[in-house]
Amino acid sequence: MSIDIISKIKEAGLLGKSGSNFPVWIKWDSVKKADALKKYVIANAAEGEPEVFKDGFILNNYPKEVVLGIKAALNCIEKSSGYIYLRKDYYNKFKYTLNKLIKGADIKLFKKTGGYLSGEETVLLNIIEGRLSEPRIKPPYPTESGLFGYPSLINNVETFYRVSKVLKGEYKDNRFYSISGDVNNRGVFEFKTDLNISQILKESNNFPDFDFFVQAGGGISGEILLPSELGRPLKGTGGIIIYNRKRTNPASLIVKKLKFLMNENCDKCVPCREGIYRIFEMVKNNDIDKDKLNEIVFALEETSLCGLGKCSVVSIKGFFNKLL
Amino acid sequence: MKIQAIIDDKRIESEEGKTILEAAKDNGIKIPSLCFHSDLSPGASCRLCLVEIKGRKGLHTSCSVKLEHNMEIRTKSPEIEKARRINLELIFSQHIEECDDCLLKLNCELLRLADEFKVEITRFSDRKKKYPIYKFGPSLIFDSSKCIDCRNCVEVCHIQQADFLEVKKRGCFYEIVPSKNKKRDCIYCGQCLVHCPVGAFEAVGEFEDIEKPLKNKDKVVVFQFAPSIRTSIGEEFNLDYGAIVTEKLAAAIRRLGADKVFDVSVGADFTTYEEAKELVERLKGGKNLPMFTSCCPSWVKFVEFYYPKLIPNLTSVRSPHIISGALIKTYWAKRENINPKNIVVVSIMPCVAKKYEIRRKELKIKGIKPVDYVLTTRELAWLIRKRKIDIKNIKGEELDSALGMPSGSGIIYGATGGVMESALRQVSYNLLKQPIDIEFKKVRGMEGVKKAELSIGGGIIKAAVASGIGNAKRILDELKKNPKLYNYIEVMACPGGCIGGGGQPVPADKEIRRKRAESLYSIDDKKEIKTAGESPIVKRVYDEFLNNEKLIKDICHTRYFKKKKEVK
Numbered sequence: 001m002s003i004d005i006i007s008k009i010k011e012a013g014l015l016g017k018s019g020s021n022f023p024v025w026i027k028w029d030s031v032k033k034a035d036a037l038k039k040y041v042i043a044n045a046a047e048g049e050p051e052v053f054k055d056g057f058i059l060n061n062y063p064k065e066v067v068l069g070i071k072a073a074l075n076c077i078e079k080s081s082g083y084i085y086l087r088k089d090y091y092n093k094f095k096y097t098l099n100k101l102i103k104g105a106d107i108k109l110f111k112k113t114g115g116y117l118s119g120e121e122t123v124l125l126n127i128i129e130g131r132l133s134e135p136r137i138k139p140p141y142p143t144e145s146g147l148f149g150y151p152s153l154i155n156n157v158e159t160f161y162r163v164s165k166v167l168k169g170e171y172k173d174n175r176f177y178s179i180s181g182d183v184n185n186r187g188v189f190e191f192k193t194d195l196n197i198s199q200i201l202k203e204s205n206n207f208p209d210f211d212f213f214v215q216a217g218g219g220i221s222g223e224i225l226l227p228s229e230l231g232r233p234l235k236g237t238g239g240i241i242i243y244n245r246k247r248t249n250p251a252s253l254i255v256k257k258l259k260f261l262m263n264e265n266c267d268k269c270v271p272c273r274e275g276i277y278r279i280f281e282m283v284k285n286n287d288i289d290k291d292k293l294n295e296i297v298f299a300l301e302e303t304s305l306c307g308l309g310k311c312s313v314v315s316i317k318g319f320f321n322k323l324l
Numbered sequence: 325m326k327i328q329a330i331i332d333d334k335r336i337e338s339e340e341g342k343t344i345l346e347a348a349k350d351n352g353i354k355i356p357s358l359c360f361h362s363d364l365s366p367g368a369s370c371r372l373c374l375v376e377i378k379g380r381k382g383l384h385t386s387c388s389v390k391l392e393h394n395m396e397i398r399t400k401s402p403e404i405e406k407a408r409r410i411n412l413e414l415i416f417s418q419h420i421e422e423c424d425d426c427l428l429k430l431n432c433e434l435l436r437l438a439d440e441f442k443v444e445i446t447r448f449s450d451r452k453k454k455y456p457i458y459k460f461g462p463s464l465i466f467d468s469s470k471c472i473d474c475r476n477c478v479e480v481c482h483i484q485q486a487d488f489l490e491v492k493k494r495g496c497f498y499e500i501v502p503s504k505n506k507k508r509d510c511i512y513c514g515q516c517l518v519h520c521p522v523g524a525f526e527a528v529g530e531f532e533d534i535e536k537p538l539k540n541k542d543k544v545v546v547f548q549f550a551p552s553i554r555t556s557i558g559e560e561f562n563l564d565y566g567a568i569v570t571e572k573l574a575a576a577i578r579r580l581g582a583d584k585v586f587d588v589s590v591g592a593d594f595t596t597y598e599e600a601k602e603l604v605e606r607l608k609g610g611k612n613l614p615m616f617t618s619c620c621p622s623w624v625k626f627v628e629f630y631y632p633k634l635i636p637n638l639t640s641v642r643s644p645h646i647i648s649g650a651l652i653k654t655y656w657a658k659r660e661n662i663n664p665k666n667i668v669v670v671s672i673m674p675c676v677a678k679k680y681e682i683r684r685k686e687l688k689i690k691g692i693k694p695v696d697y698v699l700t701t702r703e704l705a706w707l708i709r710k711r712k713i714d715i716k717n718i719k720g721e722e723l724d725s726a727l728g729m730p731s732g733s734g735i736i737y738g739a740t741g742g743v744m745e746s747a748l749r750q751v752s753y754n755l756l757k758q759p760i761d762i763e764f765k766k767v768r769g770m771e772g773v774k775k776a777e778l779s780i781g782g783g784i785i786k787a788a789v790a791s792g793i794g795n796a797k798r799i800l801d802e803l804k805k806n807p808k809l810y811n812y813i814e815v816m817a818c819p820g821g822c823i824g825g826g827g828q829p830v831p832a833d834k835e836i837r838r839k840r841a842e843s844l845y846s847i848d849d850k851k852e853i854k855t856a857g858e859s860p861i862v863k864r865v866y867d868e869f870l871n872n873e874k875l876i877k878d879i880c881h882t883r884y885f886k887k888k889k890e891v892k
Contacts, residue, residue: 132491137385137388267497268367268473269369270369273497274414274415274451278414278448295406299410302382302403303371303374303407
């Protein structure tokens with residue numbers, strides 16, 4: 001059965017739903033093959049990107065499927081124990097249902113502490129271990145040395161949901177999208193993964209009739225796209241936010257987002273700690289030095305320790321190139 | 325296992341398991357780095373040791389990535405250089421430059437890198453202008469406006485089991501702050517200072533107060549320097565690591581205006597003599613065992629604050645410079661007919677905790693402090709440079725011999741295991757009643773924990789030696805399980821002992837500490853008298869002066885007290 005599920009996942013072409021698009025079977029396979037006394041399977045429901053709420057939707061509507069997917073991983077990977085890592089409000093809301101579903105299985109619920117960064121997979125490991133909420137240096141990757149130093153499979157809850165579909169033979173190459181902002185039909189929608197953003201907005205009855213821009217892929221790390229740029233599928237986490245251009249001041253919006261980043265980052269590495277602050281300072285004082293800005297963005301992208309700093313440039317670049 | 329790789333078109337070989345940075349260094353390729361310290365785990369926070377790895381996207385920190393077989397690495401490229409320059413500019417934006425009296429003035433890696441990468445150091449305004457300066461007792465100052473948040477100090481403070489330095493969030497930023505927790509206190513070891521890459525820590529008085537002792541013009545100013553100084557201070561003058569400068573140092577100190585220059589190693593012989601006596605008594609009586617050494621004031625403070633129940637285990641014998649200071653102000657003063665109140669004793673120490681130790685009231689003899697000032701190795705070097713004394717070319721002079729010359733034992737006090745070896749030599753000497761020439765090699769070397777057993781007169785000394793409080797803690801944990809595992813334990817708070825102390829030249833790492841220690845042992849090798857009890861001055865002072873128990877107790881022994889948090 002175990003070989004079976006991995007090859008089925010491979011055959012289905014399932015990609016990780018955290019936003020990474022990493023082939024799921026490779027992770028499963030390397031944890032399964034790792035030589036260790038103990039292993040872990042972790043479902044990540046930290047969902048820290050502002051304005052993304054599809055994991056909450058999945059936990060609310062398909063908890064059975066999610067747990068089924070996790071159990072499949074536990075079956076497939078010997079000597080493994082499971083965790084469902086839930087952000088606080090999800091923990092409070094879903095613990096009753098989930099506890100019932102995981103009864104008898106070696107799965108524990110874990111209430112997330114900390115903020116945005118706590119969803120990053122190595123920070124998640126530190127938090128479950130009771131350490132500082134800081135990213136770990138990779139390599140080693142969690143699949144080699146994860147929770148308490150043991151090989152660990154970390155997948156988004158939606159990924160486990162999709163695995164359950166593979167198991168049942170009902171797999172379709174679909175994805176959940178949360179759509180919010182200046183829209184009429186806010187909510188979570190399921191479409192094919194190759195649908196472009198324009199189609200997603202139209203199909204969900206959310207395509208604006210006013211001048212707008214979107215942030216696609218999450219309220220912090222998502223990219224800024226103009227209406228003419230929507231002919232591409234969604235990258236990053238499954239969230240699209242629509243902004244009414246007339247009602248939005250881009251400068252104050254990016255100040256808000258930079259502040260969020262400054263608050264939520266771990267301050268460990270230089271480009272993220274100092275660089276984001278300097279960009280914030282420039283925008284706030286309305287004194288933008290393009291050279292400085294480009295150089296800081298370069299340092300952030302090339303030299304940040306973890307994904308937070310690296311991904312922050314996606315939206316920062318968008319704001320400066322397209323909106324300011 | 326050996327693996328091969330290519331760095332900058334050069335084929336290299338390295339042991340498997342090393343990082344790219346280490347492997348490059350072993351092969352003579354220097355990759356710029358700042359926050360990396362070989363004593364600590366890589367923090368990878370400064371983002372300067374960047375390299376390109378063929379087949380991998382982006383830039384990688386060489387301190388944190390392990391070298392793999394057949395890796396192809398570039399340490400220089402326009403991209404790498406650009407990234408280093410920007411990150412350096414950002415580092416400068418959080419580091420207030422006060423270079424004039426910085427302890428890294430002469431070997432500041434940050435400034436060197438700024439020069440190498442053509443950095444505009446004032447490109448950004450100073451973010452930390454208003455950041456506070458903290459004082460940790462009479463020993464250390466932390467200027468948080470210079471801190472670059474690498475957190476090396478936090479890690480080393482944790483290794484030292486003090487956990488006094490913490491990362492705390494204030495507003496948007498995490499800062500490094502002294503703990504407010506009542507159960508945590510500074511033990512004044514100064515390892516934060518040694519491991520800080522940018523000079524955010526300094527000793528109290530470094531370097532504003534260094535001339536104070538010499539201003540006592542109407543008094544007899546006596547300098548005495550600790551065993552370890554003679555093999556470390558040379559580094560401050562660009563001499564090789566481990567260069568032995570005992571006589572040059574004596575000459576330089578005289579040029580500074582000191583009236584006498586004595587050797588703390590003589591004091592160490594008295595410490596050994598008394599401590600060996602106490603050890604044998606305790607072993608006979610079976611009380612308060614294992615006995616702990618107490619010449620390290622950070623270790624003493626650690627026990628008094630974190631493990632007060634173990635206070636009775638500390639030997640009551642005073643540390644070397646306190647005993648020699650007391651002998652200067654009593655025995656020597658009487659001989660020279662000088663009023664002790666007119667003597668100023670200045671100890672040159674490898675240590676910032678010694679600044680704390682001399683303030684302990686219980687050390688006073690008839691109201692007089694045995695030692696008036698403590699200057700660190702760095703402070704003395706600064707003073708010598710300031711007075712333009714050329715230590716490289718100065719002609720060496722003998723130390724003042726009024727208090728005699730030390731045995732080899734007194735010299736090796738400066739390295740981890742030295743106190744233990746001295747005591748073992750002394751105990752053996754007492755038993756055999758003849759000079760011995762045994763080397764206790766098992767207690768030598770840079771390992772954090774060393775163990776040895778010695779059968780003596782039917783009994784066994786079960787010895788353990790720890791340097792670094794983390795290593796001492798390991799021994800304490802062992803004792804919890806088996807209280808009789810050891811009966812004599814030497815602890816030095818700093819890695820490698822005093823040669824790795826918080827008052828020593830920066831930088832220091834395992835290799836440098838090893839060289840400083842080896843030189844001490846080489847001095848011992850050449851000494852004819854190797855045992856404290858053989859030393860003529862020890863014999864003479866016990867004959868002429870220390871001939872009653874009360875006096876021995878006053879001059880050579882002390883007490884310890886359970887401590888409440890001192891640094892608030």
